[in-house]
Amino acid sequence: MADERSSELEVLFRICYAVRHAVRLSDASPQRAEVVSMGAAGSPTQEIDRKAEERVLSGLAAEGRDWNVLSEEAGFVDRGGRRLLVVDPVDGSHNVLRGFPTGTVSLALGDGTLGGIDLGVVHNLDSGVTYWAERGRGAYRDGKRLRVRRWEPHQELFCVNLGRHSSPRAVRLAEKGRRIRSLGCASYEISMVAQGSADAYFFENTQEGRNLRVTDIAAGYLVVREAGGGMGDAHGASIEAFPLSLDRRTSVLAWGDPEFVARATAEGYL
Numbered sequence: 001m002a003d004e005r006s007s008e009l010e011v012l013f014r015i016c017y018a019v020r021h022a023v024r025l026s027d028a029s030p031q032r033a034e035v036v037s038m039g040a041a042g043s044p045t046q047e048i049d050r051k052a053e054e055r056v057l058s059g060l061a062a063e064g065r066d067w068n069v070l071s072e073e074a075g076f077v078d079r080g081g082r083r084l085l086v087v088d089p090v091d092g093s094h095n096v097l098r099g100f101p102t103g104t105v106s107l108a109l110g111d112g113t114l115g116g117i118d119l120g121v122v123h124n125l126d127s128g129v130t131y132w133a134e135r136g137r138g139a140y141r142d143g144k145r146l147r148v149r150r151w152e153p154h155q156e157l158f159c160v161n162l163g164r165h166s167s168p169r170a171v172r173l174a175e176k177g178r179r180i181r182s183l184g185c186a187s188y189e190i191s192m193v194a195q196g197s198a199d200a201y202f203f204e205n206t207q208e209g210r211n212l213r214v215t216d217i218a219a220g221y222l223v224v225r226e227a228g229g230g231m232g233d234a235h236g237a238s239i240e241a242f243p244l245s246l247d248r249r250t251s252v253l254a255w256g257d258p259e260f261v262a263r264a265t266a267e268g269y270l
């Protein structure tokens with residue numbers, strides 16, 4: 001099983017590199033931001049998303065893997081396999097299109113629910129830095145083992161989704177942190193918690209339909225858990241049973257030190 005997992009992980013790495021190459025090639029294309037269709041999840045698909053997704057699918061074919069695919073753009077693609085690859089071809093599309101260096105390709109392999117994810121890879125499309133995790137075997141950043149940081153009161157750095165749709169709870173949390181970052185890329189910000197750069201990541205919008213899909217969080221979920229942290233919804237409830245489907249969305253709280261969650265809950269700002 002370990003050898004097979006290693007082989008699967010190498011496939012995911014190669015797909016990530018191919019996606020990054022495609023995205024970088026698109027830098028010179030004036031059509032890269034053009035909306036070419038509506039994605040299966042109901043959001044506009046831009047040319048850059050379509051190109052990246054094509055690289056994922058062609059990569060699987062070249063590798064001879066029959067994994068089914070769940071992608072934000074194409075939806076569920078039945079390729080005759082028993083395993084499911086959950087894909088966000090470009091997480092943080094707006095960042096990538098504006099030249100902000102925090103877009104990623106996010107890949108998670110498993111079955112059924114978030115708790116069934118075995119492998120997760122988050123690859124920064126600008127820097128090439130790769131975060132990955134294997135269930136039961138830890139989380140890594142370019143080969144270095146990741147561990148979340150111990151929470152220090154009044155020294156917090158939180159990643160919080162902020163904007164006109166953010167919930168009052170998101171704003172309250174932002175007011176409590178010593179430092180706040182809002183980077184616009186869920187998989188990357190969750191990885192920041194996993195490596196100890198951030199104490200928590202919080203995403204909650206006022207409308208459920210504007211919250212996150214499983215494609216946004218599947219890889220990050222495994223990375224932060226294997227680094228010693230955790231992830232639930234905005235109320236701290238488990239999302240382990242959250243289905244690998246585009247039909248539902250969820251708010252997200254990812255944390256490093258559970259003591260932070262206990263204190264924030266007790267003080268009423270979570």
